[in-house]
Amino acid sequence: MSRTFLGMPTTAPKGVGHLRGAEPFPAAARRALSDAQLRRNLGHATATIRAKSGAVVAEVPDWEQLRAAGSAIKADAMARLPELLEQLEQRVTDAGGVVHWAADANEANAIVVDLVRATGSDRVIKVKSMVTQEIGLNEALEAAGIAPVETDLAELIVQLGEDRPSHILVPAIHRNRAEIREIFLRAMPGVDPGLTDEPAVLAAAARRFLRQTFLSTPVAVSGANFAVAETGTLAVVESEGNGRMCLTLPRTLITVMGVEKVVPTWRDLEVFLQLLPRASTGERMNPYTSMWTGVSPGDGPQEFHLVLLDNGRSAVLADEVGRQALHCIRCSACLNVCPVYERTGGHAYGSVYPGPIGAVLSPQLTGVADNASLPYASSLCGACYDACPVKINIPELLVHLRDQAPHPRGESAAMAAAAYAMDHPALYAAAQRATRLSRLTGRRGRGLPPPLSGWTADRDLPEPPAQTFRQWWASR
Amino acid sequence: MTTREIILARLRAALAPAPAPVEAPREYRRDAPVDLDRLVDRLTDYRAHVHRVAEPAVADTVAAILPAGATVVVPPALPPAWLPATVTARSDDDLDHTTIAAADGVITAAAVAIADTGTVILDGSPDQGRRVLSLLPDLHICVIRTAQVVANVPQALSRLTPHRPLTWISGPSATSDIELNRVEGVHGPRTLHLILLP
Incomplete structure (x- = not known):
């Protein structure tokens, strides 16, 4: 391979991770549509979240100004991505962290496996993270004899049910409370056989199950919602406290983030921390947000590794129209308003990124030929564009990608x-x-x-x- | 070529020709008066318990929340006057995780609170302590002064020091993972009391 080739934007490699489905969208969607239980669960959940999010967005008089700012900050970050990443690396290093660069999923997995091995632990606790699902980190850890424990409730439901995530925010959205109870009874060691399907009871079961694991595991893996180039600060937004556990208790913390998560300044967080909770869980603020900069002596992990991942993002960035898909803050508002997603659910999209944003992000990360049916998984109704807190013009991107998809002669x-x-x-x-x-x-x-x-x-x-x-x- | 150089070269190639710089419009609200009732309303909406008392009444308020004989962990510089005689307080002199987890509660101060969102923010100062302290016990009592309350998120960020470990707390631990309904009580403290001082 020549130097020139190495330095050219590259799509995500085949054979690792979860960006490509086993079958085209129409075939997978047809099967999903025949599952009446799935459609009831999705209809109920998406209607609930649309109402909640709509109400808390409506009470913000400057929502449109915040969207405009969020959109522009992301465009600015993409335009200056190389220098911002170098700045982030410098600040994290100055604060006692170690920065690693991974060109693709294989490299990122190898880096994390090596770091975990160095701790001597055969188990890691994980905070829900889209990027580690994208690269298939759990499979790589298991292949290396390391047990990854998902600690987010929905991820735990998916892991115990030997299932696949179907939503960015709520990976088990396709399961109702009765199904979750059955999964816990079947697969959660030590669970109370008298478990009911009350959500509070199910949550309490997860608390009991994971508490000892939190206290005894010396290494955690997380993603990041935001990374501030100016200060080297990382932020993770969550609800349950499992994130705080993973970010606080272990001696070693490994954070994997896509390069597009960097924002230029500390002040930029004031925009995204207003947009994200209201657009995603429909709350004025999510219960917990953790921010850390490198290592704090005597408080939290004393060893911090940050893995910066490309895995196809450079190829997305190379498309002047397509690069706005990198602005996504993974709120999942576009999923919740999409008439197609509401009926098919997330599995039909094949990739870990489902719904409208997945339909424009996955084909760009893999190259359109590998996900050629996804740009058509939409009626182009435009609800996703209206709902997007950072104003990604998803319908425009869908049409743009349809143009690039192979057409029959x-x-x-x-x-x-x-x-x-x-x-x-x-x-x-x-x-x-x-x-x-x-x-x-x-x-x-x-x-x-x-x-x-x-x-x-x-x-x-x-x-x-x-x-x-x-x-x-x-x-x- | 190192991986670092390869990735940076790829990103530079992807951006060629270099896009025009973007100046973000910041026309959203920043200046706004602090509305304490709003803070209370938001916190109550998250099923946190709010107590508005004068500083000399803090110890009595704590005594009313915790049963007699309860054990609490406290950060090293928590004002001793906030502690009632009815509880046993263990000051954090590098307590191990098991001891912290076994406590009935934790009492801390806070750095900033946000009225718009019902959020309190801890920054690891000596009256707030290590992050683990306010995480493992099932009940958290947080004491905040009116002067620490701001109206909105932009005002809060301008008061915070980025390099400190920050924990933003908006109500007790919760999840929306079961049918997208918010349920209180997963891994963090399941009960949150906020004592708001003048």
Whole structure:
């Protein structure tokens, strides 16, 4: 490999992590749609969160000003990403932390495995983090004989249920309380057999189950919501206190973050800490936010490692239109308002990043060819754009990516023929007259033969009008 | 080429030609009066318990919250006058985790509180202590003075020192992971009392 090649923007490698699904979206979605329980659970959960979030967003008179600021701060961070990362590295190092750079999932996993091995522990406690799911860190740790323990309640439900996450914020959103009770009874060691399905009782069971693990595990792995270049400060936003446990109790803390999480200044947090909780869990503020800068002598982990990860982000950054997908603060508001997500759930998207943001982020991280069906997993209704607290124009990105996705040759030929006809008035008039022959195509085009049926399999052909505009005009 | 150099080269190549610098518009609210009733309302909404008393009444308030004979852990510089005679206080002189976890409660001061969001922020000062202190006991009593209350998040950030370990607390430990409803009480303190002084 030449130096030039090494230094060019690169997509995430195959064979590691969870950015590519086993099957295209339409096939996975069809199966999800036939699961009535899943649709009830999702409908209930997304309706609840939409109402909560809507209410707390409505009470902020300067919400639009905050969105505008958040959007611009992220655009500024992306425009200056290399210098901000160098600044962050310097500040973290000055404060007693160690910074590692990982070009892809394999490198990040190897770094974390080595760091855990160096502590001598065969177990790590984990704070919920999208990026460690993206790179398949748990599988890499297990392969190295290290047990990763997910401590977020929803992640624990997913891990004990040998399931996959289906939502950015609430990975077990596809499970209702009765199903969660069954999973705990089946897979949680030492659980009270009299467990009920009251949410408070289920939460208390998780508290008992994890308490000793928190107190006895010497190393934790976390992600980061924000990293401040100016000060070297990392921030993790959470609810349960499992984050505080992981960030406070162990001797060693390893934080893995995508390079796009850096923000330029301390003051920038004042924008995101107002936007994130209201857009995500629909709260004025989440119960706990932890901020730390390197190592604090005598308080918390005395060894801190920060792993900065590319894994395809440089390729996303290289697309002038597409790079706004890197502005995402993982609030999941776009999932909760999406009519497609609400019906199919997160698994259908294949990647750990589901919903509208996943449909634009995953194909860019992997290269569009590897997730070619995702940009079509949308009706382009635009609800995601309205809900996004940092104003990512997801519909624009979807259309942009559809343009890059491979199209069947027949479709390109048909579109070229249509363009030619529209450019030639006589030909166009003849074509319009010909549509009256469309009774041959069957109702809504369902009778078309292959390869034309490929177009109408997922689309209705409009019924031709009894009279064209030109005919009506000529008869006046 | 090190991985670091490769990643930085990739990002620079991705940005070529260099995008125009972006100046973020900051037209959101910053100046606003502090509304103490709002702070109380927000905290109560999170099912935290709020007590508005004068400083000499702190010890009695604590005594009413904790049963006689309870053990509490306290940071080294917590004002001794806040502690009632009915509880046993263990000052944090590098207490081990098991001892802290076994305490019935913890009493701390705070650095800043935010009225808009119902948040108290601890910064590890000697009257607030190590982060673990306010984490492991199941009950947290936090004492804050009116002068420490600000109106909103921007005002709070300008009062905080970034390099201190910061813990923002908005109500007791909670989760929204079961059917997206907020339920109090997972790993952090399940009961939070805020004593608000004039």
